[in-house]
Amino acid sequence: MRLATSLLWLVWTRAVRRPVDSFAIFAAFAASLVIIVNAIALQSGVHPAASAVNPPASPVAAGAVRPKPAEPPPLRAAEVPRAQAVAARANDPIGQLISMSSRVMRVQRVLTAYGYGQIKPSGVLDQPTSTAIERFEREHKLPVTGKISDRLVSELSAMIGHPLD
Numbered sequence: 001m002r003l004a005t006s007l008l009w010l011v012w013t014r015a016v017r018r019p020v021d022s023f024a025i026f027a028a029f030a031a032s033l034v035i036i037v038n039a040i041a042l043q044s045g046v047h048p049a050a051s052a053v054n055p056p057a058s059p060v061a062a063g064a065v066r067p068k069p070a071e072p073p074p075l076r077a078a079e080v081p082r083a084q085a086v087a088a089r090a091n092d093p094i095g096q097l098i099s100m101s102s103r104v105m106r107v108q109r110v111l112t113a114y115g116y117g118q119i120k121p122s123g124v125l126d127q128p129t130s131t132a133i134e135r136f137e138r139e140h141k142l143p144v145t146g147k148i149s150d151r152l153v154s155e156l157s158a159m160i161g162h163p164l165d
Contacts, residue, residue, distance in 0.1 A: 104129070106164045107148055110156050111136060 015022035101123035108121040108129055117132035130146035137144045140155055157163045 103153070103164070104148060107133070107153065107156060110160055110164065114159065
């Protein structure tokens with residue numbers, strides 16, 4: 001009993017001298033305890049990594065016939081997975097933004113390469129890009145809009161000799 005008391009007194013005096021370290025040790029111990037209690041007592045179901053228990057012998061190893069897995073019923077149109085429904089959607093504003101951004105970037109590169117201005121290919125239809133588009137439209141006798149249109153892209157494609165896409 002006297003040894004336990006002196007050991008507790010020694011631990012207490014060291015904890016009082018360095019309270020931050022003592023708190024850190026206590027917090028680490030408490031976190032470890034919570035993880036262990038959670039793993040042992042609070043998880044329901046079969047634990048897949050039970051190292052102390054041998055797995056039961058499978059019936060296939062003993063020569064038994066393996067049962068055929070049940071096949072899921074066919075999906076109706078309303079039950080099509082969401083990923084397929086989203087991919088098939090034509091009105092996708094995010095997809096349009098992404099494709100528009102890459103289209104703007106390709107137009108900016110072509111206009112810069114062919115001397116219609118020093119445009120930074122950012123994918124944003126900014127003032128220098130609009131000015132370069134207007135200059136290109138004037139020189140090629142197109143309606144001057146300063147915006148990217150299908151006609152502008154086809155004229156640029158004809159000028160460079162291959163599609164922008």
